[in-house]
Amino acid sequence: MRLLLLQQANGIDLNMEKFYLNVPYGEKDIAKNKGARWDPDKKKWYVPEGNNSLTFIKWVPELTPDNNYNLYSENYFIAESMRRCWKCSENISLYAFYLPAGYKYLDIFGVEDDWEDEVPNVWNDTCEGMEMYDKATNSVWRWSEQPCTSSASYVVKISDQALQKIQKFSSSYLFGYSRLSRTVTMRTIVRTATDCRAIL
Known part of the structure; x- marks a missing residue:
């Protein structure tokens, strides 16, 4: 941690x-x-x-x-x-x-190709917290509460x-x-x- x-x-x-x-x-x-x-x-x-x-x-x-x-x-x-x-x-x-x-805690997880339409490296406010798609690693960073x-x-x-x-x-x-x-x-x-x- x-x-x-x-x-x-x-x-x-x-x-x-x-x-x-x-x-x-x-x-x-x-x-x-x-x-x-x-x-x-x-x-x-x-x-x-x-x-x-x-x-x-x-x-x-x-x-x-x-x-x-x-x-x-x-x-x-x-x-x-x-x-x-x-x-x-x-x-x-x-x-x-x-x-x-x-x-707040950070969860980083790999995603499938269906995230390709997301704008990379931009934080978005979602119902689960703040998310950012990292295209280079094909993963999502999610800060939640x-x-x-x-x-x-x-x-x-x-x-x-x-x-x-x-x-x-x-x-x-x-x-x-x-x-x-x-x-x-x-x-x-x-x-x-x-x-x-x-x-x-």
Whole structure:
């Protein structure tokens, strides 16, 4: 899972920064007609609170093909749970990202020739989400909205802002390599009073 998390939400401070977009000058009227608003101080377009950011997917600067994210959320929670360390038996705190209902996920799937009539590399608003036909790979990219809350697991990439936030709670939350699955994922190295350095 490649996870783009933009703003932390908690029960204390909900004064979050606006969800800014990267709208080229030639597309400003399209963005405005979809509901985007102009911030004269930052000189950027943004998604007003209450509007679904899925409509503006093509202008989310972090969601370029180079970044390769397959899930994003405008808000997230950092959840804490307690468990006994398997190595030293001390009680330890574990932290994870928890995503509210409405987070977005990317599904990429191959298609048959019946998509040939679609205009390639253009995002279209459909009943299932935002779709783009990629003619080069004969596949469709579909961003959809998840109606349920969920924790994030098997994270292999995360936005720098979100990583810095969770490291305030657990400085040992970092990338690790799983020999079992042969993948790089976010791991927690346990630091207890005995500093057992168990990997979770």
